[in-house]
Amino acid sequence: MSEFRFGLVSYGAYLPSHRLARADIGAALNTSAGRGERVVASFDEDSTTLGVAAARAALERHGEESAAPTALYFATTTPAYADKANATAIHAALGLPDNVFAADTGGSARSGVAALRTGAATGGVAVLADVIVGRPGSADESGGGDGAAAFAFGPAADAIAEIVAFASATEEILDRWRTPGAASGVQWEERFGLDRYAPLVERVTREVLASADNGRADHVIVVSGNSAVAKRASSLVPNAGSVSGSPIGYAGAASVGVALADALDKARPGESILVISVANGADAILLRATDRIDDRRQRVSVAEQLASGRAVAYPAYLTWRGLLDREPPRRPEPDRVSGPAAARNAAWKFALSGSRCNKCGFVHLPPARVCKDCGIVDRMTIESLAGVPGSVATYTVDRLAYSPAPPVVDAVVDFDDGGRYTFEVADAGPSDLAVGARVETVFRRLNTADGVHNYFWKVRVH
Template sequence: MMTQFGITAYGTYLPAHRISLAEIGSTLNINAGRGVRVAASFDEDSTTMGVAAAVAALGPGVAPNGLYFATTTPAYADKANATAVHAALGLRPDMLAVDLAGSARSGIAALLAAANAGGLAVLADMRVGRPGSSDERNGGDGAAAFVFGGDPIAEIIARSSLTAEFLDRWRDPRSATGEQWEERFGIEQYQPLVRKAAAKALASAELTEADHVVLVSPNVTLAKRVSKAVAGKLTTRNSPIGHAGTSDVGLALAAVLDEAEPDETILVISAADGCDALVLRATERISHARQPISVAAQLEHGSSVPYPTYLTWRGLLDREPPRRPEPDRVAGPPSARTTGWKFALTGSVCGSCEMVHLPPARVCKRCSAIDAMSEVSLARSEGVVTTFTVDRLAYSPAPPVVDAVVDFDAGGRYAFEVADGGSDRLAVGSRVRMTFRRLHSAAGVHNYFWKAQLL
């Protein structure tokens, strides 16, 4: 039976940092190829990137029927990561929010679950490879989110799945980096699965070929070998940033949705622990409901980061830590008491004089009204920098630490750390938006909050 709901909106997020493959090659004395690798910052993880993609996908007031978060690099084990995404988005409490983790195939699982429920699928991953490895050179960090519901921009008209057990890629749960068998073995296993799944899905959709084909796999060489056999009439795409784990299929699909025209068909093939094939057809709405910033545009923009800095961020280069006290672990009870403020940046607005308070307060600072407040979230709001400071003494994996006082367009003022550097571009009057990040981690606990990001 076909899924009930189609894609009504989507959003993607690519981190701002880029690692030069040429620098990797010169540092390690290897041929690392050309181009750049998309890399998450030291204060980003799969949860924060998932929030960024979901914010881009969800319109104001949209209430999906469930949140399905897929990643192979969860920030927590034995604790749901989807709940932090749910809290940061300010979604209603009577909603299912669950993780689908463990393999790249979890991305397809999240899409199908959200399609069946009319929910939100969030696919996010950080690919960590040992220095000089294929995962390091051919991988990338990123996230994609898809909202499913009625009146879609693209509807699923057919699908097929095949499952097979063979050892192609794996990772010890205690290790940050993965392993892969010799690529030719994986290609031999995947090729017949890809052809069979694609043929079955196309036949079910009563098509001989699709206008666009998306082909992704943890086996990055596979796409080059079989692309001719399943090529689209107009385009054939792989993941735009290399292997991106669960977000692989989401980023590649989003790149096609950025350009697809009404009534064009898209064959999505994901070869991971078997093969899944989806056939989608774009509707008339797609021309007017694309994501604000395309995948291609996000890929073009980015700032260079030195390779040793990137290795330090990933814990692969053990450098001398600062001689300063370690940060304290975030405690559960106070965090629970301030969930709305900490995760959704929810302040309060006075019903008498309309002054916005950050953090929320019971007593108005302007008119002294008591308990006359209502909640207001500023997570999606933009603002203006009124003053800032550049601290070159405070420790940061990406010094200096920049703090800015932000006046929000919707009212309210608060001091935030500035994400992704920008000390050379920041000025009084600079426009910023909010981005969900990690302030620090201690004893295995992550302290999530919002930072300001230059527009």
């Protein structure tokens, strides 16, 4: 039995649907950018929206009978806001009670481990998400990836994986840095970091493997922003067979989360997972899968998400990341969202909460006090439609509306359990839609004006 009070009870990962071919990068810059594709967040996604998607996937598998998490810890190196907490938007989008503590642990890649350790210590949920931006032609551009993962911790009796041991070693190393406000970071020569990190990795690995059944782990993962560490991982870990890394490349604070989710997708009951994160030191986490893991895996594995994608052109990607300043559409840009108005409508705006009439069952979107069907007043039950599937009743293609990726496609959606509303369609073009198409709601950023992000829900074709 593990000495830790809380175990991992559910998890979820989210990989954006867009893919950038590295060959396109190489062709545009007349250089070698490697083979394959890079996972790319859409223009309306940021670390907060990625975190919501992963957290929803994790809590979906958490079980209806389980209590809400005690806290939410959000780790990212690319926060949508400074000063203002980003975890609170995730908290609101998940519809968590207001007594659930939510805070950011961001700032560095190591904050992902900090969120995991804190979540495991308190029975909270750790959400790790990042959108990695590199200068054109850089290693972060071609070797990075955007993604998120979330992990809910609860009573050990309900765990799908018990935490066997933690070990950490800290050292001040100037091998990767980014000044506040800069879009991309800088890296020192990789061999310098490798020389400093190697003994730390060996030390923390030996410490946690001392708690393993046979001094070995069935699944070994090493993630690092230092490419030399990633390449030499097998030689750095004592008593390790095959060693894997992040399946999407360097993903900042999310690297350790996406890699762990991928390992949990594959682990069988009784198998152990050793996760080593190398950033400003070395951290090792040893877990052991329980008999419950087969019934509580995430619905769509990391490998399945990675295998499907939608191509994005290199110029469009650069525009989305603000690295290519293109002429904007000749349309009025959106106004800044009002703070008081957003606060008054927070349940609708963030949690997609409508109201269902207690007398006739009519669902109102947005919520209303007076039933549009039977006219009864103040006899409503608040009900969130986030995650409820629906069908397209009709749709329109707007080629005049302002958008970083025109045209804008809007669809009128009829939800399966009642309710109708018009949503913008994400991750799709006009040819992807049809009347009757099945869609799901996704939390996205509608626009940004004067530094204020306007978050709301869109729909995506199944």
